[in-house]
Amino acid sequence: MSPGKSGIHPAVSDRPLSGLRRSRAVLVTGAGGEMGHALIEALAAREGTSVVAMDIRELEPGVREHCENAFVGDVCDAQLLERLLAMYEVDEVFHLAALLSTRGEFAPETAHQVNVVGTLNLLKLAAEQARSHGRPVKFVFPSSIAAYGIPDLDTKRKAGAVKEDQFLEPHTMYGVNKLAGEHLGRYYEGHYRKLAKDRMERPIDFRSIRFPGIISADTLPSGGTSDYGPEMIHAAAQGKPYACFVRRDTRIPFMTMPDAVDAVLRLAAAPKERLTRCVYNVAGFAPTAGDFERLVLERFPKAKVSFQPDAGRQSIVDSWPEDVNDSAARGDWGWSPRHDLETAFDQYLMPRIAARYG
Numbered sequence: 001m002s003p004g005k006s007g008i009h010p011a012v013s014d015r016p017l018s019g020l021r022r023s024r025a026v027l028v029t030g031a032g033g034e035m036g037h038a039l040i041e042a043l044a045a046r047e048g049t050s051v052v053a054m055d056i057r058e059l060e061p062g063v064r065e066h067c068e069n070a071f072v073g074d075v076c077d078a079q080l081l082e083r084l085l086a087m088y089e090v091d092e093v094f095h096l097a098a099l100l101s102t103r104g105e106f107a108p109e110t111a112h113q114v115n116v117v118g119t120l121n122l123l124k125l126a127a128e129q130a131r132s133h134g135r136p137v138k139f140v141f142p143s144s145i146a147a148y149g150i151p152d153l154d155t156k157r158k159a160g161a162v163k164e165d166q167f168l169e170p171h172t173m174y175g176v177n178k179l180a181g182e183h184l185g186r187y188y189e190g191h192y193r194k195l196a197k198d199r200m201e202r203p204i205d206f207r208s209i210r211f212p213g214i215i216s217a218d219t220l221p222s223g224g225t226s227d228y229g230p231e232m233i234h235a236a237a238q239g240k241p242y243a244c245f246v247r248r249d250t251r252i253p254f255m256t257m258p259d260a261v262d263a264v265l266r267l268a269a270a271p272k273e274r275l276t277r278c279v280y281n282v283a284g285f286a287p288t289a290g291d292f293e294r295l296v297l298e299r300f301p302k303a304k305v306s307f308q309p310d311a312g313r314q315s316i317v318d319s320w321p322e323d324v325n326d327s328a329a330r331g332d333w334g335w336s337p338r339h340d341l342e343t344a345f346d347q348y349l350m351p352r353i354a355a356r357y358g
């Protein structure tokens, strides 16, 4: 998403505010993105949850129907956020809005605005909400393996599965922004307005996951650098040739969208006293681009895949780890992915993609 003209949805602006008791809601930003689609469906199925969505564009009807309300606007628009929070008592925020790693390198300052200033706006308003209703607001923040920055390929190969505190020198603006978002969340949870006399202890309950590349059968990513995995699969299913923009031996971690949504919901539901950290790695599988090619050719024998590495995008994935160590997530909140690479193809991607493209 990018900043632009924003405004309140017409159906929303008509609603009188004064004298009304605010209704409780869960706020999802970036609701129209890939994870927004899948998460909103899952949240709407959760008992007693009213979802209020926000995105820079109008939501597709299939997503909109699961929401109590939908705001069209930008997370940098503090006035819009204030109006939203005047109408709803928000006790949980899933802040998904972000400009991803490839797009961010074309417009780094815009990426900073959306990814950092937008996050700061939401944290500040969430802290104000917490003060107004006297309970901490849960703030769930998807971070990324882009927060890591490994200096060279040799180090990447030797490092293997990295732990949360290693190699935190990201090479992309998006990675820098995600790391900043993690630190801002930690600050708002534990230290916000440290010297103020009327300070509330822990206004924010901040929880974050560093996601690998995510593969959805239902939507295609855009603007990311892990996009080659899902793009290759969706192109093959549609009978389109695909030129992969990284080398065949490129390895980074991936997971399926159902596993990613499961991780978000599990972490959000975990008892706070079980959490030993604010930010967790989660791993699914860690194939090379060549592994994707092999599986795609086995499942779609007529697929045409070529490799035409783009030096810039290659340098980005080369700075990301081959795999991540997710033992903290497994131990603290029972993380365990449903899909490995083979079952991702056979149980999730193939049946749904076949139904989608025919």
Ligand code: AKB
Residues within 6 Å of the ligand: 100, 101, 102, 143, 144, 145, 146, 174, 211, 212, 213, 214, 223, 224, 225, 226, 227
């Ligand atoms: C990207 O490629 O930028 C994202 C990510 C790995 O966070 N998919």
